[in-house]
Amino acid sequence: MEQTFLMIKPDGVQRGLIGEIVGRFERKGLQLTAAKFMLVSRELAEIHYAEHHGKPFYEPLLEFITSGPVFAMVWSGDNVVALTRAMIGKTNAIDAAPGTIRSDFSVHTNLNLIHGSDSPESATREISNFFRPEELVSFEHHI
Ligand code: CMP
Numbered sequence: 001m002e003q004t005f006l007m008i009k010p011d012g013v014q015r016g017l018i019g020e021i022v023g024r025f026e027r028k029g030l031q032l033t034a035a036k037f038m039l040v041s042r043e044l045a046e047i048h049y050a051e052h053h054g055k056p057f058y059e060p061l062l063e064f065i066t067s068g069p070v071f072a073m074v075w076s077g078d079n080v081v082a083l084t085r086a087m088i089g090k091t092n093a094i095d096a097a098p099g100t101i102r103s104d105f106s107v108h109t110n111l112n113l114i115h116g117s118d119s120p121e122s123a124t125r126e127i128s129n130f131f132r133p134e135e136l137v138s139f140e141h142h143i
Pocket of ligand 1: 052091110111112114115116
């Protein structure tokens with residue numbers, strides 16, 4: 001079964017949207033595998049956003065992601081990377097399709113509520129940046 005790394009960003013936490021966003025993934029039928037309410041250090045932010053180093057929005061992005069607590073998660077399920085990206089919507093709120101998290105709750109590209117891995121390979125890397133292997137809980141659904 002595939003895994004992905006999802007992170008509710010400081011704007012989502014401060015707007016009280018953790019429950020709303022987590023609820024969407026739960027109702028979809030995806031499986032929560034790990035979760036952590038935490039502050040992102042400058043060092044971790046640089047590792048997570050290494051691909052954006054040098055871009056004009058890099059410094060503001062690092063300032064933003066380290067500005068307050070985030071809710072970091074691992075979710076599991078068939079095709080979970082593509083499914084959750086579809087549910088999150090495009091980076092730019094204007095392009096995000098109605099019904100997606102970013103369309104329903106955000107206006108700005110910078111304050112776009114949630115991060116989702118863009119491929120299974122990115123997911124593996126991002127999960128290991130944020131979680132130790134023993135923090136992932138694998139279990140069978142019985143209901
Ligand atoms: P995300 O895709 O989670 O990771 C990179 C983030 O950079 C992106 O969300 C946006 O929040 C932010 N960002 C700000 N400006 C831009 C831009 N012009 N293009 C892409 N990402 C941007």
